[in-house]
Amino acid sequence: MSLIPAVLSSVIFLVSLFLILSERMNRSITAIAASALIVVLGRILGFYSEQSALEAIDFNTLGLLLGMMILVAMLEPTGFFEYLAVLAARSSGGRPVRLFILLCIITTVLSMFLDNVTTVVLIAPVTILISEIIGVSALPFLMAEALLANTGGVATLVGDPPNVLIGSAAGLSFNDFLIYSMPIVLVCWFSALMVLLFLFRRELSKRPRSVKAIMRLNPAETLNHPNTARRILIVLGGAVLFFFLHHALHISPSLVALSAAAVALVWVQPNLQEVLKRIEWSVLIFFGSLFVMVGGLEHAGVMQAVIGSLDRLTHLPPLAFGVGLIWVVAALSAVVDNVPITIALIPVIKGLGESGMDVTPLWWALAFGAGFGGSGTIIGSTANIIVATLSEKTRHPITSTLWNRRGLPVMVLTCAIASVLYAIIYDWF
Amino acid sequence: MNVTSCMKRKVFSIHTDLTLREAARIFVRHHIGLLPVVDKDDKPIGVIGMRDLLTLELPDFVSFVADVDFVHDFGAVEETRPSARTLDRTVKSLMKPSITVDEDCGLLRAYALMLQHNLHDLPVISKDGKLVGITSRVDIGAAILSTWPKK
Numbered sequence: 001m002s003l004i005p006a007v008l009s010s011v012i013f014l015v016s017l018f019l020i021l022s023e024r025m026n027r028s029i030t031a032i033a034a035s036a037l038i039v040v041l042g043r044i045l046g047f048y049s050e051q052s053a054l055e056a057i058d059f060n061t062l063g064l065l066l067g068m069m070i071l072v073a074m075l076e077p078t079g080f081f082e083y084l085a086v087l088a089a090r091s092s093g094g095r096p097v098r099l100f101i102l103l104c105i106i107t108t109v110l111s112m113f114l115d116n117v118t119t120v121v122l123i124a125p126v127t128i129l130i131s132e133i134i135g136v137s138a139l140p141f142l143m144a145e146a147l148l149a150n151t152g153g154v155a156t157l158v159g160d161p162p163n164v165l166i167g168s169a170a171g172l173s174f175n176d177f178l179i180y181s182m183p184i185v186l187v188c189w190f191s192a193l194m195v196l197l198f199l200f201r202r203e204l205s206k207r208p209r210s211v212k213a214i215m216r217l218n219p220a221e222t223l224n225h226p227n228t229a230r231r232i233l234i235v236l237g238g239a240v241l242f243f244f245l246h247h248a249l250h251i252s253p254s255l256v257a258l259s260a261a262a263v264a265l266v267w268v269q270p271n272l273q274e275v276l277k278r279i280e281w282s283v284l285i286f287f288g289s290l291f292v293m294v295g296g297l298e299h300a301g302v303m304q305a306v307i308g309s310l311d312r313l314t315h316l317p318p319l320a321f322g323v324g325l326i327w328v329v330a331a332l333s334a335v336v337d338n339v340p341i342t343i344a345l346i347p348v349i350k351g352l353g354e355s356g357m358d359v360t361p362l363w364w365a366l367a368f369g370a371g372f373g374g375s376g377t378i379i380g381s382t383a384n385i386i387v388a389t390l391s392e393k394t395r396h397p398i399t400s401t402l403w404n405r406r407g408l409p410v411m412v413l414t415c416a417i418a419s420v421l422y423a424i425i426y427d428w429f
Numbered sequence: 430m431n432v433t434s435c436m437k438r439k440v441f442s443i444h445t446d447l448t449l450r451e452a453a454r455i456f457v458r459h460h461i462g463l464l465p466v467v468d469k470d471d472k473p474i475g476v477i478g479m480r481d482l483l484t485l486e487l488p489d490f491v492s493f494v495a496d497v498d499f500v501h502d503f504g505a506v507e508e509t510r511p512s513a514r515t516l517d518r519t520v521k522s523l524m525k526p527s528i529t530v531d532e533d534c535g536l537l538r539a540y541a542l543m544l545q546h547n548l549h550d551l552p553v554i555s556k557d558g559k560l561v562g563i564t565s566r567v568d569i570g571a572a573i574l575s576t577w578p579k580k
Contacts, residue, residue, distance in 0.1 A: 079496075086499075125493035132488045135505025213504025221499035394489040 005047040005300040012037050013297055021336060028282040031289030038296035048299045056295020057288055060168040060254045061161075065115075065284060067257025068158060071236055072118050073278035074270055078229035081110075082222035085126035090219065094134050094211030096204045097197065100141060103127060104193055107145040108152030112159045113240060116149040117280075120383040124390050135209030139396050140200035143403070144193075146387040147375050147410050151192050154371030155185035157253060158243065161287070162342040162370040164253075169346045170363040173247035180364060180429065184421045188372065188414040195413055199406050228268050235264040290343045298347050307351035314357055319426050322365040323419045329369025330415045334376030342370050361422075361429040368418045376411035378403040432534050435572035436553050436562030442467045443477065443520055450516040453482055463550035465560055466524045473552060473560045475524035482523075485511045529554045532561065540569050 016034035020027040035053075042048020075081075084106050092099035103123070111119040124142055131138035153160035157167045157174045163181075166172065197204065223229055239260035246253055265275075297303055313321060332341050345366055353359035374381030378388050378400045384407070391398040442465045443452055455464060456479050466475040488506040491497060529552045530539050543551055543566055551569075553562040 082494075082499075125490065129488075129490035129494050129497075129500065132490050132506050133500065133502070133504035135508075138489075208505070209508070210502075210504035213502035216502040218499060218501075224496070390493070393492065 002047075002301070005041070005045050006302050006305065008041055008045075009038055009296050009300040010302050012041070013293055013302075016293070017336070017340065020340070026282075027337070028286045028289070031286050031293065035289040035292035035296070038293055042296055042299065047301075048296045052299055053292045053295055056298070057291040058165070058168050060252050061164050062284055062287060063252075063254030064158065064164050064168075064257045065161065065287070066279070067239075067254065067259075067261040068114065069118075069279045069284075070261035070275060071232060071239070071257075071264055072114055073275045074264055074268060075229065075232045075236070076118075076122060076278060077224065077274070078226070078232070079222045079224040080229045080233070081122040082126050083219050083229075084110075085123060085130060086217045086219040086222050089130045089134075089214050089217060092214075094208050094214045096134075096136055096206065096208060099130070099134075100144060100197065100200070100204055101193070103141055104144050104148045104196075108148045108189060111149035111153045112156045113236070114158075116146075116153045116160060116381065116383045117386060119149050120146050120386050124387055128390075128394060130214065133213045134211060136206055137203055137396050138394065139391065139398060139402075140196070140203045142387045142391055143398060143406055144196045144200070146381070146383040147196065147407055148189060148192060149383050150374045150381050151189045151372065151410070151414055152185065154367060155182045155189075158257075160371055162338050163367055165339070165342045165346060166363050166367050166370075167253070169350065170360070172363060174243040174253065175247060178244075180425075181367060184368070184418055184425075185371075187421060188417045191417055192375075192410045192414055195409055196406070199409065228270075231267050232264050235260050235267065238263070287339065287343075290340055294343050294347060297344075303347045303351060306348055307355070310348070310352065314352065314355070318358065318361065319423055322361045322426065323422060325362055325365040326369040326372075326415060326419055326422065329366055330373030330376070330411065333370050333373030334380045334411060338370040338374055338381065342366065361426060364429060365422065368422065369415070372411060372414040372418060374411075375407050375414065376404075377407065380407070380411075430536055430572065430576065431532065432530055432536065432539050432551075432553050432564055432569070433532050433562065435536070435568040436564040437568070438562050440465065440552070440560055440563045442471075442473070442560065444468075445474065445519065445521040445524070447520050448516065449482060449485075449511075449518050449520065449523060452477055452520050453516075456482065461550075462565070463548075463552075463563070465527065465552050465563070466520055467560070471560075472558065473527060473529070473554070476527040476552065477520055477524050478550075481525065485515055527552060531556070536569055536573050539564065540566070540573065543569070 012034050016030045019025045019030045039048060039050065039053050085103065088102035088106055089099060092102050107119055107123050123145055127141045127145065128138045131141055154163065157163055157177045163177065239256055242256040243253060246256055329341060349359050349362050349366065378384055388398045441455060441459050441461060443455060445466055445468060452464060462479045464477050465473045466477055468474050486509060488503065528542065528546050528548060530542065532553055532555055539551060550563055550565050552560055553564060555561045
């Protein structure tokens, strides 16, 4: 390993990480600039080429994300999400605890198949509407939705971007996630719900001032385009079916998602401009650029150095190593976006695997840590940031202190439960 | 024709240091939609609109949910009132920079300005910066329509 490329590319990586964390610069702009810089540096010093940069991009991840984003972008304007929330409000009869549980279940189930951020963005406005008309504070509902979307998203391959990355890198299938991750997540999710019900007991025991208004909401009226909604839901259902089978059929999840998007586009024939406007291009660009950056670090020999320095840790009992990884990744994810952490750790774990270690349990540890760690702070996950930003425009803004008091217990609890269950089923991984 | 032909010359205004509670009372008593805000020397420095006050009571969801047609009953929101603390805020804290026109401004220009800035009332200023009148969308619209040729 020559020293100059390794030092220079590490400096670029750390500086861009600092810019992203301190919010000095938009994260996608930072990532584009840094990835371009690393490739230019790689060409000058001869450690990285355009060809290797392209090969470093995981198109399976990008395709899966893009396909799901297209489906959601088409489903969003149909009013389906409002429909579900209004249905929940009516069947709760306006009782806050019931409403809380129902909204949390809806958000979680949606976040298992759709991106957490999208789910929260779509459910939060209706949540504010419902809580205002029954006359209770929206704050517990909004926080619980973000926290449980984070928790529930860990259960499936498509639920959370880190899972997409891990599944793609480790070759874990949709069903692997259902078998190994879902049971653990269900226990964590249920405990998180109980803790939140306890922590918000005072807010939720307030008697709602107007229940009648809730019963006058008609779910059918929220569906602007029932036919379009039906078609997209059928396609989404088909996609989930193929996710179950993708491993057996030897097709990648990204092919499933992109084909589903294609079917939906042909069947509905929406205004394409409108659909494309709703797609989060900045997220895709952020991912693509991070892949190029981390690819540069690998080619410069930084990853090998990191793996080498971990050599002493590999003599630890493997179980302790896995549990330790859950907590280290969780702590990092609470203060840093979990996507860069996951993308940076993937080559490290791969490298450990090449040096002879059984890394399958480590992939799961990474998934649990990255997923549950995000609950800890107000900036821990994008869903948290979205809910907090939205609440700042209301009369009851969510503060960072409040998040630490409600979210941190959820993070510690879910990580603790995940660690215990991880240890119990370790031999089955 | 210009705006002076249709403006009201009796303009109610409010002092910056008065409270929102007092502003609300003036809106109710004179049944008007916009109050120019004046400083100690009676110079206009901004405006406060009836809708700025009403926004204080409007539920948060109205700004988040694009289509509220399906909400037939606003429930608890209908009974909420701004807190005493909100009502004790000064006019200055809620005032907006004003868009005004000169006395010689034409009717169509005045109407276009109101349309583009989504205004319902438009203060008229003299050359030396004094508030001389106020005109509304209906005042201007009626003045324009009255010039249309009669058969």
